[in-house]
Amino acid sequence: MPRPSSRISGIVPSGKDGWEVHFAAWTRKEAGEDIIMLSVGDHDFDTPTETIEACVTAVRASNHHYTPLPGIPRLRKAMAAASTACTGVTTNPDQVIATPGGQAALYAAVQAVLDQGDHAIVVAPYYATYPNTFSAAGADFTVVETPAEDGFQPRAADIRAALRPNTRAILINTPNNPTGAVYSRQRLEELAQICREHDLWLLSDEVYWTLGGGEHVSPRSLPGMAERTLVINSMSKSHGMTGWRMGWLTGPEQMISLLTSLNLVTTYGLPAFISLACAEALENGYGVKEIAERYAARRSVVLDAMRGMNNITVRGSEGGMYVMLDISALEPDDEKFAWAFLDKEKVSVMPGSSFGEAAAGHIRVSLCQPEVVLLEATLRLRRFATSYRREAA
Numbered sequence: 001m002p003r004p005s006s007r008i009s010g011i012v013p014s015g016k017d018g019w020e021v022h023f024a025a026w027t028r029k030e031a032g033e034d035i036i037m038l039s040v041g042d043h044d045f046d047t048p049t050e051t052i053e054a055c056v057t058a059v060r061a062s063n064h065h066y067t068p069l070p071g072i073p074r075l076r077k078a079m080a081a082a083s084t085a086c087t088g089v090t091t092n093p094d095q096v097i098a099t100p101g102g103q104a105a106l107y108a109a110v111q112a113v114l115d116q117g118d119h120a121i122v123v124a125p126y127y128a129t130y131p132n133t134f135s136a137a138g139a140d141f142t143v144v145e146t147p148a149e150d151g152f153q154p155r156a157a158d159i160r161a162a163l164r165p166n167t168r169a170i171l172i173n174t175p176n177n178p179t180g181a182v183y184s185r186q187r188l189e190e191l192a193q194i195c196r197e198h199d200l201w202l203l204s205d206e207v208y209w210t211l212g213g214g215e216h217v218s219p220r221s222l223p224g225m226a227e228r229t230l231v232i233n234s235m236s237k238s239h240g241m242t243g244w245r246m247g248w249l250t251g252p253e254q255m256i257s258l259l260t261s262l263n264l265v266t267t268y269g270l271p272a273f274i275s276l277a278c279a280e281a282l283e284n285g286y287g288v289k290e291i292a293e294r295y296a297a298r299r300s301v302v303l304d305a306m307r308g309m310n311n312i313t314v315r316g317s318e319g320g321m322y323v324m325l326d327i328s329a330l331e332p333d334d335e336k337f338a339w340a341f342l343d344k345e346k347v348s349v350m351p352g353s354s355f356g357e358a359a360a361g362h363i364r365v366s367l368c369q370p371e372v373v374l375l376e377a378t379l380r381l382r383r384f385a386t387s388y389r390r391e392a393a
Contacts (some may be wrong), residue, residue, distance in 0.1 A: 013131050019128065020340045025348030036377045038366045041177065041321050045294075047240050048287035053276035063272035067261040070256065071098025071248070075275045078282035079233075079347060081249040086209045086233060087218035089226050094253045097260065098275065100267055102207045102234030107133055107313040108259055109230040109249055111371035113169045114139040116238035120169040121162050125324075126354030127177045127205065130160050133255040140166075152181035152316045152358065156190035163198060163385040164382065169341040172218040172219070172385075173205040175212045178355045178364040179316030180299075185217045190221040202229045207247070208237040211291050220250070227252055235278055237321065240287045246270070246278045295321055298367040304377040312385055321367050324352065328361030330388050336361055338363055340388070 022039035022338045039180040045329065046052075070076060076093035099105040106129070114120060116138035124128050124228075134141045142162045146152045154306040164356040170191065174183035195202045203217055220229040220255045234247035249259065263269065280286070302323050306314055331337040335351040342348050352362030367374065 003032060007136070007138065008272070011136050015363050019350075021322055021335070021342060022091065022348060025342055034346060034371060035342070036369065036380075038369060038374075039350045039364075040368065040379055041237070041366055042242050042368055043240050043291075044368050045240065046086060046115075047244065050284065050286045051239065051277055051281040052282040053239065055273055058273035058276040061274055065272060067269040067272050067296045068352040069260045069267075069269050070097075071189055071270060072272065072275045072279070075279040075282075076248075078279045078319050079248045079393055081234065081280050083231065083248075086206055086216070087250065088221035089218075091250060092253075095256055097256050097263070098270055099247045099249060099263075099269060100238060101245040102112075102205070102232055103129060103294060104267070105204060105232040105234065105246075105247040105249040106130075106203070107136070108262055109203045109232060109251075110134060110137050110169075110258055111170075111262060112230065112251075112255060113203070117166070118169075119164045119167045119173060120267060121159060121167060122233070122356075123159070123170065123172045125176065125179050125352070125359040126171070126356050127151060127173060128354055130171060134151055141243050141246045141355055146181075147276060148315045148358065148362070151318075152176060152324075153187050154191060155183060156187070156194060158245075159191065159194055163194075167198065167200065169201040169203055169317065171203040172203070173208075175208040175216070175319035176316065177208065177320055178322050178350065178359060180213075180318055180322050181316035182214060182318045183217070185215075188217055188219045189222060192219055192225050193249050196224050197229055200228065203232065204229055205232040207232060207234040207237055208320040211234070211295050211321060213319065230255070238288055238291065239278075239281050240291055241278070241281070244274060244278065246274060250320060283377070294366055298371055299323065300369065301371045302365065302374050302378060305375055309382055312381070315362065319378050322357065323365045323367065325365060327385075330385060332364055334359075334361055337388075341381070344387075345384045347377050347380050347384075368387070 046101030061235045079096045080091040096317040108256040118139050120141045124145050144158050144162050236242040263286050313326040316325045316328050317323045338351045
């Protein structure tokens, strides 16, 4: 075939994206092996019935046609109300644009603030698609690690040290995937000060905001930040709708207006029946409270079961859908540990290094299984850790 573009070839330049353990586990499970899948953040339960029925009603009501590029008015109004609750800043519909999932919102944000050759800072550990999203924009980036011993909280001094003359944006994620860390108000205020001093955009991924372990602080709410913050949000986690592909971006009206042109050449709008179902789910909060309570209970169960486990330390893990475990005392090569755990105990977890060097020597454990399954996985981890230590000795 003719040569593909360097743009598309360079999105994942190494050909390795960190998901190898997960995909191998998934393939083996599909082939019939009894494997506990704790390597992906997809709910083990269905979308709330009310949301499903709202979609069925919308389909039957002939909502099958093109929709406005930034989203139907009812959906944008509901998203604006959700952004008001999420960020603590009164938001109007012209400050939000609907996207097919949180990843598309992130892609739109990166495209909106970075030209080819511009530089950004990515605070790590980070969600696995972050580097490749910058690569797709032709932008350069520097990863700034957050120390595990500091609870994976961002350090302003490290971020300042990474600044360049062509730095235009900083990307953060709180509550954090993969660590479950919830960034403190003090650390966010220090970060906001850097953005104001250097006239930077702040891209704030807040898709787990309903699943935090305490107060959710959005940097958009800090002084002088509403005009320079783009907030990535999604219905996937909060409303149990991963496969529905509905997210949104919140920001200054002028930027949202410009981003409508991006939808013109990418999505050309979103399905009307899905949009109406999502609007109803947002308006009524279908599943939000129950989902948050479910993951909080699962987190408590796993953390309680971890107590007293030798050579494994919990890091972060205050919110979100994951628990981050430091296994470096047993095995500094987290990928080697994850493969061995899969082979010997039939449990799939994500190697921490998939999310940046700060998470090297860790494994990410998804809470997207019933409590009884999580307890069984914890028992297998305890058994595996004990035997692994003996083997190492």
